[in-house]
Amino acid sequence: MEGSKKMIKVKVNGKLYELLIKPKITLLQLLRNELGLTGTKQACMDNSCGACTVIVDKMAIKSCSVLAMQVNGKEVTSVEGLASEDGKLTPLQEAFLEFSAFQCGFCTPGKLMSSTAMLEEMPDPTEEDVRRDMEGNLCRCTGYKQYLAAIMHVVQKRKEGSK
Amino acid sequence: MKDFEYFPASSLQEACSLISQYKEVGKILAGGQSLITLLRQKLISPTCLIDIKGLKELDYIEFDKKNGLRIGALTTHRAIEKSPVIQDKYNVLSEMEKSVASVQTRNWGTIGGNLCSADPIGDPAPSLIALGAKLKLVSAKGERVVALEDFFTDYFTTIIEPDEILAEIQIPPPAPNTGVEYMKFSTIEAGIKIVSTSVSITLEPGSDTCKDAKIVMSAVAPIPLNTKKAAGLLKGKKLTDNLIEEAAQMASTETDPTSDVHASAEYRKELVKVLVKRATKQAFEKAKKA
DSSP, X not given: OOOOOEXXXXXXXTEEEEEEEOTTOBHHHIIIIISOOTXXXXXXXSSOSOTTEEEETTEEEEGGGSBXXXXXXXXXXXXXXTSOTTOOOOHHHHHHHHTTOXXXXXXXXXXXXXXXXXXXXXXXXXXXXXXXXXXXXXXXXXXXXXXXXXXHHHHHHHHHHHO | OOOOEEEEOSSHHHHHHHHHHHTTXXXXXXXOTTXXXXXXXXXXXXXXXXXXXXXXXXXXXXXXXXXXXXXXXXXXXXXXXXXXXHHHHOHHHHHHHTTSSOHHHHHHXXXXXXXXXXXXXXXXXXXXXXXXXXXXXXXXXXXXXEEGGGTEEXXXXXSOOTTOEEEXXXXXXXOTTEEEEEEEEOSSTTSOOSEEEEEEEEEOTTSSBEEEEEEEXXXXXXXXXXXXXXXXXXXXXXXXHHHHHHHHHHHHHXXXXXXXXXXXXXXXXXXXXHHHHHHHHHHHHHHHHO
């Protein structure tokens, strides 16, 4: 069999795409190669490192291990879709900058996507919750403390804001 | 990854009919959290995938006191982890699910896919076996129910027929006077488990005498290992530290681990002694309070 191309409809960062693609294309390949959204990083390719994390229907998932076919009809957000159209960063992005929550930066998009999904789901996580929830995102420069501080800063500011 | 034809099934019935048509060359795709990696590494190269991930009819968690728990095979790990009824009635399952892979994998990966991939390091199988789980397998020809402990035959191999689909996991109501404990050992929290064990202890009412016991482990044999000799040592006897120690030693002799980059076989055998002892003691304590 040749892997006949199939049509999918998917909303990426708010924009609707209709694409005719081979079934073996992963969501990661779709984003990077078909749509040119290279913010999502390709690294381990075996569902381990989390560099390819994107949000599908409000859930963080690893795009290297999901076929593009499986997001047919769904809504995908990649790191390019976080900031508003006029370039205003999200509080998490601001905090990552403020706390220098990256060294080489390769894991940063994945970490932003995981933490964005986490804070949507858990309004007031403890540091332990954050450590646990972010365990699927590896940083080989081992810059873990900085991004933990950045996320907790956003959590703290949100708490103060809601008082 | 090699090319394949892709068929998204719109109902379980359609999935059964597709897999009966393509059973020689096809594979069922659920969340794909194991399968996509296997395809990419060309460890398997089916020429057609039948995608069942979208089947809402296999995505449910239902509990009633008489029949116990029924989990649709396409329920995600995350849904099991977060389910209030599972946290309340089968806490060991939600605790175990917390340590399955990562949040991202739990968000997309399904319990049915996990069991059918039959990776001996998988966490869910030992806990489910300790809880006495059964599986409902369906095909175009009908359905059958099998005990999960009879499901696995070898590394990545099960008794499932090429035209069958796992539809449901069935768990009996929580047994009275019973405690179940899950314990794992890994070098880092999110890492590969070097050994994990699930122990279920049922006591005679109001006593320390063990009525029933199950000790099940992952990553120490080609299949999730139900160490029956070790459990047999406990049955019918009053549980003491010495007896539990003896059972843990026995459990270790029943294992057949391999050495890999994470741990040597000898080290795994030593860990089994420690983990089984600790988990059995915890399960015993829980059973006393149950």
